[in-house]
Amino acid sequence: MRCARAARANGKRGEADGSFRADRLKRMILSEFLAENRKPVLLDGAMGTQLAAAGLAMGGQTNLTHPEAVLAVHRQYVEAGAGLLITNTLTMNRIYIETHHPGLDVREVNLAGARLARAAAGEGRYVLGDISSTGQMLQPYGDLSEEDAFKAFQEQAAILAEGGVDGFIVETMFSLAEALCALRACRAAADLPVIVCISFSTVANGGRTIMGDSAQDCALTLTGAGATAVGANCGDLDPFQTAEVVARMQEAGSPLLIAQPNAGKPKLVEGRTVFEMSPSDFAAGLYRCYQAGARLLGGCCGTSPQHIRAAAELLKKGEEEA
Numbered sequence: 485m486r487c488a489r490a491a492r493a494n495g496k497r498g499e500a501d502g503s504f505r506a507d508r509l510k511r512m513i514l515s516e517f518l519a520e521n522r523k524p525v526l527l528d529g530a531m532g533t534q535l536a537a538a539g540l541a542m543g544g545q546t547n548l549t550h551p552e553a554v555l556a557v558h559r560q561y562v563e564a565g566a567g568l569l570i571t572n573t574l575t576m577n578r579i580y581i582e583t584h585h586p587g588l589d590v591r592e593v594n595l596a597g598a599r600l601a602r603a604a605a606g607e608g609r610y611v612l613g614d615i616s617s618t619g620q621m622l623q624p625y626g627d628l629s630e631e632d633a634f635k636a637f638q639e640q641a642a643i644l645a646e647g648g649v650d651g652f653i654v655e656t657m658f659s660l661a662e663a664l665c666a667l668r669a670c671r672a673a674a675d676l677p678v679i680v681c682i683s684f685s686t687v688a689n690g691g692r693t694i695m696g697d698s699a700q701d702c703a704l705t706l707t708g709a710g711a712t713a714v715g716a717n718c719g720d721l722d723p724f725q726t727a728e729v730v731a732r733m734q735e736a737g738s739p740l741l742i743a744q745p746n747a748g749k750p751k752l753v754e755g756r757t758v759f760e761m762s763p764s765d766f767a768a769g770l771y772r773c774y775q776a777g778a779r780l781l782g783g784c785c786g787t788s789p790q791h792i793r794a795a796a797e798l799l800k801k802g803e804e805e806a
């Protein structure tokens with residue numbers, strides 16, 4: 485077993501018989517680290533747009549077709565300063581796979597995703613298993629029952645846990661109801677921390693998702709259901725607007741906040757969605773998210789290792805001046 489808990493348990497046993505060596509324990513259990521740490525922690529940036537830039541498919545299937553390319557992107561984020569890596573398994577749940585990637589093996593693609601991130605993270609950094617939407621609306625707006633969605637999320641989370649992730653990140657969720665279902669499923673699958681990011685479509689009216697959920701409702705509901713951290717990623721907001729949503733969640737009393745904005749607002753250019761914010765502007769916006777209360781900071785669509793490196797430098801400078 486590669487998980488932190490096993491490492492720690494072994495360490496404690498070792499301590500009792502006198503053979504314990506501190507340098508064998510390179511990281512704390514993630515839940516303890518997140519509970520104790522008050523400094524900003526960087527996550528990685530986008531995987532999909534990096535793979536697309538290399539001419540590869542953006543989804544989790546690339547874990548199986550081009551594992552070396554996925555590993556290389558993870559490693560670039562480590563070099564840029566990320567302490568938490570996210571697996572390339574967004575939407576790799578059974579429901580999304582059956583509707584969008586028939587023939588892809590749920591187990592293989594998620595195990596590969598966990599192992600690739602784990603290989604880049606080594607023993608010193610954390611890996612979060614990425615879980616996102618089924619791509620279908622829950623009842624009563626759509627046909628998908630909560631029970632079926634729960635089963636698909638639980639199955640994916642259990643496989644990611646088997647692959648050695650330190651925790652889960654439920655992200656790019658446009659509906660609080662679906663995010664809540666995924667959070668509960670992760671908690672049922674493994675005793676690991678769950679971070680939940682909601683995608684907001686506007687900062688107006690207290691920050692709203694496309695389904696009308698407010699930032700405050702999201703923060704209160706998800707924290708009440710046991711999320712270790714809550715926050716915002718992706719959506720139609722730029723990093724400065726994401727900071728405003730984070731501030732709303734802070735007011736709601738969330739214990740730990742996360743922000744992973746896109747590299748600016750999505751723009752449609754010749755039929756393609758592009759994100760044009762420069763690394764330095766992105767870093768300034770992400771720093772605003774930090775000032776608004778977020779301690780976990782990363783990037784979503786359009787962000788590259790350069791964006792994360794710029795953020796790392798700005799956060800370091802801020803700490804030195806503080």
Ligand SMILES: [Zn+2]
Pocket residue numbers: 656717718719746784785
């Ligand atoms: Zn995004």
